[in-house]
Amino acid sequence: MFRVDSDQFKSSHVIFQHLSLPAIMSVAHGIKLLGVLGAGQMGTGIAFVSALRARVPVLLHDQSKDQVARGLALMDKLLSKDVAKGRIQLNEAQEARDRVRVVNAIEDLRDVDMVVEAVSENLDLKRTVFRNFSEKLRPDAILATNTSSISITKIAASVIPDGVSPASAEGQAAAGRVVGLHFFNPVPVMKLVELISAVQTAPETLAHARAFAEACGKEVATSQDVPGFVSNALLMPFINEAIMCLEKGIATRDDIDKTFRLGMNHPMGPLQLADFIGLDTCLAIQKTLYTGTSDSKYRPSVLLERMVDAQWLGKKSGRGFYEYKDE
Numbered sequence: 001m002f003r004v005d006s007d008q009f010k011s012s013h014v015i016f017q018h019l020s021l022p023a024i025m026s027v028a029h030g031i032k033l034l035g036v037l038g039a040g041q042m043g044t045g046i047a048f049v050s051a052l053r054a055r056v057p058v059l060l061h062d063q064s065k066d067q068v069a070r071g072l073a074l075m076d077k078l079l080s081k082d083v084a085k086g087r088i089q090l091n092e093a094q095e096a097r098d099r100v101r102v103v104n105a106i107e108d109l110r111d112v113d114m115v116v117e118a119v120s121e122n123l124d125l126k127r128t129v130f131r132n133f134s135e136k137l138r139p140d141a142i143l144a145t146n147t148s149s150i151s152i153t154k155i156a157a158s159v160i161p162d163g164v165s166p167a168s169a170e171g172q173a174a175a176g177r178v179v180g181l182h183f184f185n186p187v188p189v190m191k192l193v194e195l196i197s198a199v200q201t202a203p204e205t206l207a208h209a210r211a212f213a214e215a216c217g218k219e220v221a222t223s224q225d226v227p228g229f230v231s232n233a234l235l236m237p238f239i240n241e242a243i244m245c246l247e248k249g250i251a252t253r254d255d256i257d258k259t260f261r262l263g264m265n266h267p268m269g270p271l272q273l274a275d276f277i278g279l280d281t282c283l284a285i286q287k288t289l290y291t292g293t294s295d296s297k298y299r300p301s302v303l304l305e306r307m308v309d310a311q312w313l314g315k316k317s318g319r320g321f322y323e324y325k326d327e
């Protein structure tokens with residue numbers, strides 16, 4: 001007979017209910033200057049919709065000059081396409097482009113009202129970046145992360161200065177500025193932003209972040225701060241299973257993708273989608289699910305690990321499960 005162990009059920013399903021989660025109020029976003037850290041696929045897209053849709057000036061920084069050049073070239077291409085298709089006027093495109101300014105260091109973000117971090121999916125890197133934000137940005141700036149899976153609570157804890165108690169007013173004010181603002185790829189096209197509150201996030205931080213996502217033309221869905229949040233707790237195991245099917249020879253690459261395109265009406269199959277997300281990002285997310293839950297069902301596919309070892313990272317590196325010539 002099916003039986004639910006009530007203690008186990010409680011611990012896994014109502015884990016957050018003892019915390020009084022911040023209520024989401026309705027406010028204007030109030031962002032007059034935005035910082036975006038990371039000019040990869042996501043950072044470029046976030047800077048683009050912020051400048052074009054929310055009409056907010058953006059300071060963009062990436063440690064790689066090549067990546068910045070690629071990001072700006074992509075923005076120019078997207079704006080030209082929007083003008084050619086009559087979606088925006090030429091002057092709107094020019095104004096949006098003029099709102100994006102490249103800066104050379106995190107220090108140059110010192111005056112922003114909010115920063116959105118979109119560097120690679122790695123907890124240690126994000127901790128270092130957020131510690132830097134807390135030292136170099138205004139003490140009232142909102143610190144948002146575009147992480148796909150990493151605990152927002154862990155990232156928030158990293159901004160509390162050494163020697164300050166997390167329970168003190170100073171500690172709570174520091175960590176309360178951190179929020180998960182998870183855009184989807186490609187950002188100019190996908191309509192959703194997932195909003196995630198850390199345990200420490202202040203209600204006003206959440207409200208401003210939500211209002212900003214809406215000003216970028218997005219719909220907002222909220223998730224608790226669990227590994228992968230709602231989106232990747234569901235999507236990434238599906239992609240990982242598809243890679244395992246390929247690994248075990250259950251079906252070919254093309255038949256796996258065709259099954260989902262034609263049988264389930266997905267716009268692209270899971271292997272092509274993995275290439276678009278980036279295989280390094282997929283592996284990092286799957287590892288976060290695996291270590292964050294200690295559940296063996298999330299073990300990353302060995303084939304996925306080997307693809308990343310080979311630096312076959314998908315569309316962004318020219319080769320993944322498919323080849324992308326001249327891109």
Ligand SMILES: NC(=O)c1ccc[n+]([C@@H]2O[C@H](COP(=O)([O-])OP(=O)(O)OC[C@H]3O[C@@H](n4cnc5c(N)ncnc54)[C@H](O)[C@@H]3O)[C@@H](O)[C@H]2O)c1
Nearest residue numbers: 038040041042062063064067118119120121147148185277
């Ligand atoms: N790719 C997706 O589909 C997707 C979707 C939603 C969220 N995300 C998340 O967005 C973030 C970025 O993903 P992406 O796909 O844009 O990755 P990406 O590899 O395209 O870009 C990452 C960028 O971060 C830069 N970077 C790394 N360390 C840096 C540092 N210390 N300072 C400045 N720049 C630094 C790199 O040079 C690179 O340009 C990740 O957290 C990822 O999980 C990705």
